[in-house]
Amino acid sequence: MATTARFDRALAALAHPARRRIVERLTRGPACVTDLAAPFDMSLNGVSKHLKVLEGAGLISRTRSGREHVLSLKPEPLRQLHAWSGKFHRFWSDRLDALEDHLKASKEDNS
């Protein structure tokens, strides 16, 4: 709650499909920049920038091993995201349409 800005940046970072692909790739273990860039039809610099965004959002961390930068997934922001989105659980849990209708109707009541 204190610093929403970090959460903002995590969401924004994950909004880009390339960055989500990178995050998913990192669930199978840390990797260096070149490896992460390989599957993409994009310049290495482009990927490097995406990594900087992910790092700035706290989604990945970097350790230098010689000339390679090794990137690892940091779970905390994802855990936060899961927790936050879980707050809406009652909105999709069973009787979805009925609930929606109910809400619309009750709105009309107290307006």
Add this chain to the structure above:
Amino acid sequence: MATTARFDRALAALAHPARRRIVERLTRGPACVTDLAAPFDMSLNGVSKHLKVLEGAGLISRTRSGREHVLSLKPEPLRQLHAWSGKFHRFWSDRLDALEDHLKASKEDNS
């Protein structure tokens, strides 16, 4: 999986704190634009644009009732988001640091 673009837009929409506030507000029932705008230190037009973004992302729906536009929360994108972020569950479930260390170590093994 087919159209990732919708998911992209949902994440991007939720990356803005004002829009998250609006979404959270809508969990307590539908509301019209003016009501939603009231708590914000922002022009009505600004809020209107945020609503358009949320609508474009499929996070809210709009029904016109006279001159008022009534906005309601659409649960599906949030459910998707919860499901997606849940895929990373094993990354924060117990023995977090140990797991991270393990991954870093195994990376060095097969490099």
Add this chain to the structure above:
DNA sequence: CTTATATTCAACCATATGGTTGAATGTATT
């Protein structure tokens, strides 16, 4: 020491985003 590899930095460009103000639209109210 020279060369190759891994990566970033810097500049640039096009487009998107978040906000504003002012005018336009449509629906209520009197």
Add this chain to the structure above:
DNA sequence: AATACATTCAACCATATGGTTGAATATAAG
């Protein structure tokens, strides 16, 4: 019919984003 209210549309502005290319840095290898 005149006026007030709810909302969007349009233009504008500043800044951010996503990508490129080319040069710089740092480490590894011959």
